[in-house]
Amino acid sequence: MTDLKDRGAPVEQVNPELEKKANRRESWRGFFHAAPAYVYLTFFFILPLIIVFVFSFASRSRTGKPLLADWNLDSWIKLLDPLVRTIAVRSLWMAILNTVICLIIGYPFAYWIATRAKRSTRTFLLVLVLIPFWSNFLVRTYAWRTLLGNDGLVTQFGEATGLWGRMLFTEPAVFIGLFYGYLPFVVLPLYAAIERIDWSLVEAARDLYASGSQAFRRVTLPLSKPGIIAGSVLVFIPSLGAYVTPDILGGAKTTLLGNYIVTQFGGARNWPFGASLSSAILIVMLLATLFYFRSDGKTL
Amino acid sequence: MLLAAQGRTLTSVGKTPSQYAGDWDEVTEHQSAVSFRGVTKRFGDEVVAVDGVDIDIRDGEFFSLLGPSGCGKTTSLRMIAGLEFPTEGSVQIFGEEMGVRPPNKRPVNTVFQSYALFPHMNVEDNIAFGLRMQGVDKSEVLTRVGDSIDLVRLTGLGKRKPNKLSGGQQQRVALARALVNRPKVLLLDEPLGALDLKLRQTMQLELKDIQSEVGITFVYVTHDQEEALTMSDRIAVMSEGKLAQVGTSEEIYETPTNVFVAGFVGEMCFVPAVIVGDNQVRLEGGSVVAARADGAAGDDVVLTVRPESLHLYAQMGEAPDGRNAVPGTIHRRVFFGDSIMYEVDVGAAAMMDVRVENIPSARRWNEGDSVIVDFHPDAAAALAE
Numbered sequence: 001m002t003d004l005k006d007r008g009a010p011v012e013q014v015n016p017e018l019e020k021k022a023n024r025r026e027s028w029r030g031f032f033h034a035a036p037a038y039v040y041l042t043f044f045f046i047l048p049l050i051i052v053f054v055f056s057f058a059s060r061s062r063t064g065k066p067l068l069a070d071w072n073l074d075s076w077i078k079l080l081d082p083l084v085r086t087i088a089v090r091s092l093w094m095a096i097l098n099t100v101i102c103l104i105i106g107y108p109f110a111y112w113i114a115t116r117a118k119r120s121t122r123t124f125l126l127v128l129v130l131i132p133f134w135s136n137f138l139v140r141t142y143a144w145r146t147l148l149g150n151d152g153l154v155t156q157f158g159e160a161t162g163l164w165g166r167m168l169f170t171e172p173a174v175f176i177g178l179f180y181g182y183l184p185f186v187v188l189p190l191y192a193a194i195e196r197i198d199w200s201l202v203e204a205a206r207d208l209y210a211s212g213s214q215a216f217r218r219v220t221l222p223l224s225k226p227g228i229i230a231g232s233v234l235v236f237i238p239s240l241g242a243y244v245t246p247d248i249l250g251g252a253k254t255t256l257l258g259n260y261i262v263t264q265f266g267g268a269r270n271w272p273f274g275a276s277l278s279s280a281i282l283i284v285m286l287l288a289t290l291f292y293f294r295s296d297g298k299t300l
Numbered sequence: 301m302l303l304a305a306q307g308r309t310l311t312s313v314g315k316t317p318s319q320y321a322g323d324w325d326e327v328t329e330h331q332s333a334v335s336f337r338g339v340t341k342r343f344g345d346e347v348v349a350v351d352g353v354d355i356d357i358r359d360g361e362f363f364s365l366l367g368p369s370g371c372g373k374t375t376s377l378r379m380i381a382g383l384e385f386p387t388e389g390s391v392q393i394f395g396e397e398m399g400v401r402p403p404n405k406r407p408v409n410t411v412f413q414s415y416a417l418f419p420h421m422n423v424e425d426n427i428a429f430g431l432r433m434q435g436v437d438k439s440e441v442l443t444r445v446g447d448s449i450d451l452v453r454l455t456g457l458g459k460r461k462p463n464k465l466s467g468g469q470q471q472r473v474a475l476a477r478a479l480v481n482r483p484k485v486l487l488l489d490e491p492l493g494a495l496d497l498k499l500r501q502t503m504q505l506e507l508k509d510i511q512s513e514v515g516i517t518f519v520y521v522t523h524d525q526e527e528a529l530t531m532s533d534r535i536a537v538m539s540e541g542k543l544a545q546v547g548t549s550e551e552i553y554e555t556p557t558n559v560f561v562a563g564f565v566g567e568m569c570f571v572p573a574v575i576v577g578d579n580q581v582r583l584e585g586g587s588v589v590a591a592r593a594d595g596a597a598g599d600d601v602v603l604t605v606r607p608e609s610l611h612l613y614a615q616m617g618e619a620p621d622g623r624n625a626v627p628g629t630i631h632r633r634v635f636f637g638d639s640i641m642y643e644v645d646v647g648a649a650a651m652m653d654v655r656v657e658n659i660p661s662a663r664r665w666n667e668g669d670s671v672i673v674d675f676h677p678d679a680a681a682a683l684a685e
Contacts, residue, residue: 203383204416206403208430208477218429222420 049282056275064269075272079280084260091257094171095239098178099232102186105179106231107224110190126191129184141177141248148173148249169251177245182238186231193227194220229292237285257281331395332356333485333517334380339389341375341541349375351541352389357485357519359394362511364520364528367538368564373521374413376538377487380519382406394484404433409478410487414494415470417462423449423473424458430481448476451510468499475510485517492527504530525565529553537561555592559683562604569610569652571603573682581682585647589624589675593682601682607655609679612642612663612671619674626673628652630665640664644673 059070078084113125132140147154148168158164167173197220205215243258250256255263257277264274334357341350350372357363365373378384379391382403391398393407409430418426424445431441449458452472462470471491478486491507492500508531511518522528528535529549537544537552537560545552545561556562563570573581575595581603582588591603613619616627628646639658642665643651652673656662665671 198414198416200412200414200416201418203403204410204412204418205429205433207381207383207408207410208481209404209433210429211404212402214433219418225420 052275053279055271056279058272058275060270060272066271075270075276076280078273079276084277087255087257087260090254091240094175094178094242094256095236098175098182098239099236101179102183102235103228103232106183106186107190107228110187110227111194113187114191114194122195126188129187132184137181138244138248141181141245144173144177144180145248148176168249169253171250171254174246174250174254174256177249178239178242181245182235185234185238189230189234190224190227193224193230197223233289233292237289240285241281331359333359333361333394334519335392336376337390337392339376339379339386339391341372341379341384342387348541350379350386353538353541353543355536355543355546357517358534360515360517361533362508362518362520362531364522364532364535365538366522366525366528366535366565367544368523370540371538372541373523373538374489377410377489377519377521380485381408381410381487383410407484408487409481409483410489411474411478411491413489413491415462415474415491417470417473417477419462422459422461423454423465426462426473427477427480429477434481444480448480451479451513452476467495468503471495471503475507479510479514479516483516485519488518488520490522491520492522500527507531529565537564539564555681556604556683559602559604559685562681562683567607567653567655569603569605569607570650571646571648571652572650573601573603575599575601575682579677583626583646583648585626587626587646589626589680590677591624591680591682592678595682595684600685602685603680603682605652605675605680607641607653609675610652610654611674612644612654612656612665613674614671616672619672624675624677624680626652628671628673630667630669630671633665633667642671644671646673
């Protein structure tokens with residue numbers, strides 16, 4: 001009787017030297033394929049970031065012109081200003097709230113799409129989610145300005161029913177804009193995660209005495225975690241740095257971090273402070289994201 | 301025509317009806333573990349997955365649902381589990397009508413085909429899942445989980461995640477996860493399908509051992525007839541949503557009641573024939589042989605006989621008396637190692653396959669040799685087409 005192991009053994013012996021060479025060649029080829037992206041990212045992402053970081057240590061002339069001399073930490077110290085904290089807390093609150101609400105509204109929707117039996121139905125629903133991206137974000141935000149404005153449909157409806165008044169240039173308006181803008185960013189990764197779930201696991205949970213809601217909580221939800229993480233990162237980060245939406249829908253009244261930074265480079269003519277703010281947010285985000293992924297023990 | 305034959309269930313075919321009639325009475329007296337009454341399951345308007353099935357599965361038996369893919373065996377199992385509900389008919393578990401009762405309210409557990417182990421939980425948590433859902437208290441969960449890990453010989457692997465286990469180990473976790481709940485009936489959906497041959501054979505015996513150890517009714521779905529024959533107390537062969545035959549392994553193999561079962565379980569020679577008298581049929585090609593046959597003279601039938609029941613002789617006189625002898629010519633010889641298969645042309649549309657054990661004393665035949673195919677009348681049955 002022949003052993004099973006023997007039958008499965010490879011017939012030819014691979015020369016380890018040759019194999020190493022082939023691997024090396026393969027990895028070089030991979031590098032060449034990725035090279036255009038590396039070059040692009042280096043010139044238009046990493047270099048500008050370094051420039052921003054360098055400017056945060058620069059000084060200003062009397063008229064506010066940034067001077068690449070007299071390097072100092074003034075603009076970093078200015079980050080401790082109470083005003084910065086107020087704006088940061090407000091932005092953080094907005095971003096967290098937006099993320100949570102996007103998840104709460106987006107999850108059932110993504111679940112519903114992912115559980116449609118026919119592939120064509122799922123594709124159609126996903127296309128509906130993507131349709132807004134076919135028009136410019138700025139244009140869509142201006143559309144909200146009309147809707148929320150004095151004669152806007154939303155305002156008219158709110159006044160007619162007595163539920164709300166004019167919302168434009170208030171915090172709720174900014175919030176509506178953010179939610180509208182970022183909802184698709186949670187729906188898509190959630191859909192991808194939920195669609196991948198092996199439904200026999202849910203059946204197994206039901207078979208093992210879990211009620212429908214217990215099966216959801218113990219099996220479906222934990223297994224959609226990659227989608228929840230990806231979705232919340234995709235919403236939280238841009239919400240925190242949002243500029244267009246608070247600017248257009250919030251007017252000058254609701255200052256968020258994004259607008260505050262723009263002000264530093266514009267009206268306030270304080271480039272170093274704008275640069276230190278940007279760098280600080282970037283560093284905090286980077287650390288937070290790393291921590292978020294690590295805590296789950298996986299990289300996305 | 302084939303369908304009609306398969307449609308006949310326990311009460312209609314062969315010498316078995318009286319035998320089964322007795323069994324049925326017995327079963328209804330001692331409550332059966334699972335019973336189907338006229339169960340039909342349709343998916344949409346077109347697909348009839350299960351078509352008017354009556355089954356009684358006895359308490360404590362190892363019962364297999366055997367059939368080709370799409371025969372309705374898995375759907376039947378899922379209806380016991382509560383993962384599907386019958387379109388018509390009733391499913392009862394220990395006399396209790398299940399209706400549309402959800403799976404978590406049924407005293408059964410399932411070992412799924414792909415195991416369906418929770419990937420985000422370790423072995424212990426997987427096994428403890430059912431107990432925790434039932435609200436069993438912590439210390440008892442701990443002991444029972446520990447015991448079942450030992451029962452399926454996975455001691456020491458409790459903290460591993462399922463993807464760190466081999467196929468066989470995953471299979472055992474799936475088994476332990478179901479058994480730990482002490483279900484009244486354990487449902488197994490092709491649990492060994494994903495394992496390699498050697499492991500499958502070991503697991504077959506192990507499953508059988510575990511079953512007799514825990515004494516729970518096992519309902520086992522498989523398309524592998526050998527697996528069903530080895531493990532089962534009784535087998536229900538299904539075809540196109542209907543029961544083709546229910547019986548012990550021996551009954552299914554030795555006295556199939558219809559052409560489908562005869563062909564699906566094991567190897568079988570089929571020779572077209574006509575009934576000519578009391579247990580006498582004339583084969584296509586002219587020979588008249590004795591075989592179990594029911595039906596009237598003139599009925600078209602198929603003579604069925606196992607290749608291993610056939611013997612070859614050179615001349616008429618050599619074969620023992622009282623047996624059937626059909627003259628023919630060796631058409632082809634196929635060498636299998638442990639045996640040699642001769643295809644013998646007996647003048648019928650189909651060849652008779654004769655399997656001869658490859659032992660030194662066995663005579664070798666060559667293609668073109670004239671031979672006599674010999675078999676005992678009890679080994680052959682004439683079945684309606």
